[in-house]
Amino acid sequence: MTKKSGPAGWREVTTGCVVFRPGSASEYHTGSWRSERPVWDNQKCIKCGICYVFCPEGCVQQTEDGFFKADLDYCKGCGICAHECWPRAIKIVEEG
Amino acid sequence: MAKRVGMEVAIAVAEVVGQCNIDMAAVYPITPQSHIGEHLSDLVADGKIDAEFITVESEHSAISAVIGASGTGARVYTATSSQGLMLMHEILPIVSAMRLPVVMGIANRAVSGPLNILNDHSDIMPQRDCGWISLFVENGQEALDLSVQAFKIAEHKDVNLPVCVNIDGFQLTHMVEPLEFPEQELVDKFLPPRVPYATLHPDQPLTMGAFAMADYFTEILKAKDEALKNSKKVILSVWDEWAKMFGRKYKPVETYKTEDAEIILLTMGSMGETAEMAIDELRAKGVSVGLAKLRLWRPFPFEEIREVLTKAKKVVVTDRAVSFGGPGGPVCSEITAALYHEAVRPAMYNYIIGLGGRDVPVTDFVDMVSKVAGDEIKAGAYEFLGVRE
Numbered sequence: 001m002t003k004k005s006g007p008a009g010w011r012e013v014t015t016g017c018v019v020f021r022p023g024s025a026s027e028y029h030t031g032s033w034r035s036e037r038p039v040w041d042n043q044k045c046i047k048c049g050i051c052y053v054f055c056p057e058g059c060v061q062q063t064e065d066g067f068f069k070a071d072l073d074y075c076k077g078c079g080i081c082a083h084e085c086w087p088r089a090i091k092i093v094e095e096g
Numbered sequence: 097m098a099k100r101v102g103m104e105v106a107i108a109v110a111e112v113v114g115q116c117n118i119d120m121a122a123v124y125p126i127t128p129q130s131h132i133g134e135h136l137s138d139l140v141a142d143g144k145i146d147a148e149f150i151t152v153e154s155e156h157s158a159i160s161a162v163i164g165a166s167g168t169g170a171r172v173y174t175a176t177s178s179q180g181l182m183l184m185h186e187i188l189p190i191v192s193a194m195r196l197p198v199v200m201g202i203a204n205r206a207v208s209g210p211l212n213i214l215n216d217h218s219d220i221m222p223q224r225d226c227g228w229i230s231l232f233v234e235n236g237q238e239a240l241d242l243s244v245q246a247f248k249i250a251e252h253k254d255v256n257l258p259v260c261v262n263i264d265g266f267q268l269t270h271m272v273e274p275l276e277f278p279e280q281e282l283v284d285k286f287l288p289p290r291v292p293y294a295t296l297h298p299d300q301p302l303t304m305g306a307f308a309m310a311d312y313f314t315e316i317l318k319a320k321d322e323a324l325k326n327s328k329k330v331i332l333s334v335w336d337e338w339a340k341m342f343g344r345k346y347k348p349v350e351t352y353k354t355e356d357a358e359i360i361l362l363t364m365g366s367m368g369e370t371a372e373m374a375i376d377e378l379r380a381k382g383v384s385v386g387l388a389k390l391r392l393w394r395p396f397p398f399e400e401i402r403e404v405l406t407k408a409k410k411v412v413v414t415d416r417a418v419s420f421g422g423p424g425g426p427v428c429s430e431i432t433a434a435l436y437h438e439a440v441r442p443a444m445y446n447y448i449i450g451l452g453g454r455d456v457p458v459t460d461f462v463d464m465v466s467k468v469a470g471d472e473i474k475a476g477a478y479e480f481l482g483v484r485e
Contacts (some may be wrong), residue, residue, distance in 0.1 A: 010322070
């Protein structure tokens, strides 16, 4: 679980909870929610990128060799990539 | 002194909002509010005020549009009534959570069903816990004065909360009354341009309306509750300033002949003036009675309510809405709760009156008080006044 740097007590809450630091949401690692993770079988992967397109978290990235992987700091294990992957190259496996 | 003019109150509210240097308004028409929105739109279209009027497809959109505009730092206004307010309900707690100083006029009208366009308070009562400052007016002049004050209260640096001004539908909105408009120079002096806490601007990116889970949610809601409670200090100081500049005084609980009264009648909204006449009639007959008029609904004025009502032996609260299957009227229930911990507290009587526009003449107020004076009705219970058996 990522440590968040929010207000310690109610007096420190900014008016209307305005967040003045852009991009701070990236500090919240939603990967801590995950109970299952996607695993790619690159023997079956045709590098079509449909997993990249459909990932609602935007955490599927293309590697230098053209295959894909999920950034597990943010992947919630929703399984949409595996559902959309028509060559069936992605398997959802339970977290150990 | 400003000149008095005869004008329909809804039109006059739009006129006075036009004097407040608003930047934007979004209003969807609904009876009996429509004249406010229509006239504001006229003022913009005729170039009389320098503001945007956004025509929207619903009240849900109207309140959402003013949130966006307010987020950019604009001074905004909207108005609605009844079903329109119910449609806005989903967004109302978000406005207060985002601490945006939106000002809204509400032409109070009964909520369906059955469908009914006339006045009671069943539209505002379900919005009670949405975190808005909520004010009630008794006549057209108060509707004008409080509509101007609302911007100053809402935008104050120690408040930053939305304010709604409750104006009884038809009974007030559609009356032609002699009204005194504040002079423009004085309004400009009273109401300087808004200085926003934060604004949506590409030069300084920031987030409004972010997500919060259980780890921060309680702290955020506690901060909102404290902000609303603290707003009372500002409201009182704004009323002091108004009295100095415009000569009319406002208090959280207005009183009429309550000092020595054994029985105190309590109203909220336009029925106060009718009730005053009943107090005079009853006093002439030797009944020791006075009238308290609740102006500030949120934040609830606990100190003032205790100060005024604990002197009485009996308190008769009139409600214009029903909490079905609950304690009766919402106003009485809150006043009773406010007095519960007092060592000496009055017996409480609750009448539900004026539902869906049913007329409540002076004689009805006289009857209510007379029944209480003669112990003809039970304390702690509530009664639908004049309901046919």
